[in-house]
Amino acid sequence: MTFDRSKMRNLEFYYSLILLLFIIHSSCSTSTDAPLDSYFIACGSSNNITHLHRTFVPDSQQPSVTFDSEHSDIINSSRTFSPIYQSARTFSTSASYNFDMNHKGWHFVRLYFYPLSKTLASASFSVVAGSYVLLDRFSFNTSKHNSTYLFKEFVIYVSTDILILTFVPFRDSDVAFANAIEVVSIPDKIFSFGHTLSFPKLKDTALETMYRLNMGGHSLVPSQNSTLFRVWEEDDKYLQPNPLASNISGNPFSIKSSSNDFVSSEVAPADVYATAKALKNILSKSNLTWVFPASPNFKYILRMHFCDIISKSRNSLFFNVYVNSEVVMKNLNLSAFTYDIGVPYVIDYVTNNTSEEDSDNLSVTVEAGGLEQGLNAILNGLEILKMSNDVRNLDGLSSVDDIFSKSDRNIPRVALIISSCGMAALLLFACVIYYFYGRIRAGKSNITLSNNEGRLRIFTFEEIQKATNNFDKSYHVGNGGFGKVFMGQLKDGTMIATKKANPQSNQGIAEFQNEIKFLSKLRHQNLVSLLGYCYEDNQMVLVYAYMVNGSLDDLLYGKNVVVPLSWRQRLEICIGAATGLHYLHTGTGGCQSIIHRDVKAANILLDENLVAKVSDFGISRSGPSSDKSHVTTVVKGSFGYLDPEYFRTQRLTEKSDVYSFGIVLLEVLCGRPALNRALPVEAKNLANWALRKVENDESSLEEIIDARLIGDAKRESVKKVWEVAKMCLEGKRIKRPTMGYVMSGLQDALHLHLHTEALASY
Known part of the structure; x- marks a missing residue:
């Protein structure tokens, strides 16, 4: 057998070109910028876990995430099909995960649930994110799902430096649990709703992803092929039987960029726009309808993804779009908006509450427009997001206030306070205070100060004297029970406010310790920042960031x-x-x-x-x-x-x-x-x-x-x-x-x- 070297070189060139195009497509089909916030938490696990091409870190080892471990427990099992579900963190009382936020804007919050015991399967609990109720009296046994595990995805707008995710057991006998948690920031433009159909801004509304479909695809679009780790499933199980339904697929490389900056690869990957469900053998007006189970008394956002991959030229496809029999678009001509074929286009639409006639279902229909030149209809992708109701709940009628008031209802079951013990404790407390008070006045105090792993700076008294010009009267800006407040400036130009304890104040010691105890642990944009303290001889000084506009x-x-x-x-x-x-x-x-x-x-x-x-x-x-x-x-x-x-x-x-x-x-x-x-x-x-x-x-x-x-x-x-x-x-x-x-x-x-x-x- 002989080989033609020139043909071999041509083949090598073509293979190299195909490989290069694949690499370019892969890089273009995902976001070029990593999310500003991306937390992947394996609850209760002792090891890193790889799941769907991302690494989940044990909740006890994530430095930017804190949680209540005092009332928590861990359950492990090797019987589940996926490592992400082989461990769980359980909570016997209300407990929170606190996530440091770098991005103020939209975020995905994803929760993974699989009960590793009968107790967890029957437990009832709620999940609160900030001021929203994500799950209300959720129980794995009673939830409507068709698999052995449960994955929930929510979208919330975070406007603070910390996102607080709280798990609240419903009854004293219940526990709350989670197997894994994701918090991922979203580019603002993706959820800047209303680019095509007008409706109110949604920054004060939480959302839950109910469905995310890739129409016409033979398999789901996995998260690694989609930006922000989204999974797109097939649509066939929701499509009403129709012999005219046809799966259409094209080349993802042929999908063109939209002139609308909003419709980018971050909104949906090219794989979604390269497939579609359409009609075939059109002889008369016909339609395609998808039906989805939906909770009554909630509104929904429907994001419909279109891309004309069936026409040969512009202005040759016209069709109608309905949601619950309501007209969304009549005689929609995609090329009138995209100025070309093969260009993505998105319509966002908000439903009213699901209709009384069919309150448990939500339907989407595309219908051939009836014009001679465009007897067809097409839909490439669909996302359905449930909107939180008037009490900011996505799962019921309880407000955050209701949830927390139920969790705070605990009343002591046994009288623990006995008068003799109380008197003894009071006497002991008085002795301790007297001891420390005597020590501080003698300049030899052994007060234990928490510095939360060195977050606070320990100042010398000389530094503070220089910063405040030796507590000059002109630097005096206020008074309090603890002592006087003086403004100052450090060597590096940082403006500070100092609280100098009054040596004659009986409350000085306790307040000094209290401020350090709490503010060394706390960090929030709406709490004053304690920079450090000075504790030398009889001098106790607290140092804060200076607030220019006073009180x-x-x-x-x-x-x-x-x-x-x-x-x-x-x-x-x-x-x-x-x-x-x-x-x-x-x-x-x-x-x-x-x-x-x-x-x-x-x-x-x-x-x-x-x-x-x-x-x-x-x-x-x-x-x-x-x-x-x-x-x-x-x-x-x-x-x-x-x-x-x-x-x-x-x-x-x-x-x-x-x-x-x-x-x-x-x-x-x-x-x-x-x-x-x-x-x-x-x-x-x-x-x-x-x-x-x-x-x-x-x-x-x-x-x-x-x-x-x-x-x-x-x-x-x-x-x-x-x-x-x-x-x-x-x-x-x-x-x-x-x-x-x-x-x-x-x-x-x-x-x-x-x-x-x-x-x-x-």
């Missing part, structure tokens, strides 16, 4: 206010403060939860951009343990802001902070302090005065609102803030909302204000 009370009713805060600024500040408090209350930084205990306008600081920072953790407390409903403690706080139920019973809960924050909302609304002894008796106390004024007539809001807001604040927005404040000020804590609910209500108030402004500008 909220100064800007609301301080003596030197030049330009009053606008209504929008006030709302954004309140939302920021509420977000910071919600972060504390939901259990973070290795603590079960933190109760601030001194929420007031003076402790909400503002940076150069008026971003709110909750400050002063000197009297903060860890929240109740999982088997308790409250913390019993002596009453501390600021008059005018104190929760009356806490004051009366000495029982402290997160709802005490909620009450205090309600007073702050009144200060923001009215532009006056919580207590003003210069006013007549009936007006001294802001809460009593305001509630009495607007007791039965909300039109009286105009009488109490800050006069500087007249003409600026929109009535519906003001009314919403008033409603939230009134709920916060309920006498019984059980009737008060959570800070998560407060945060959502304030966001609604801001949207009402901006919406009214936008309408007025037209």
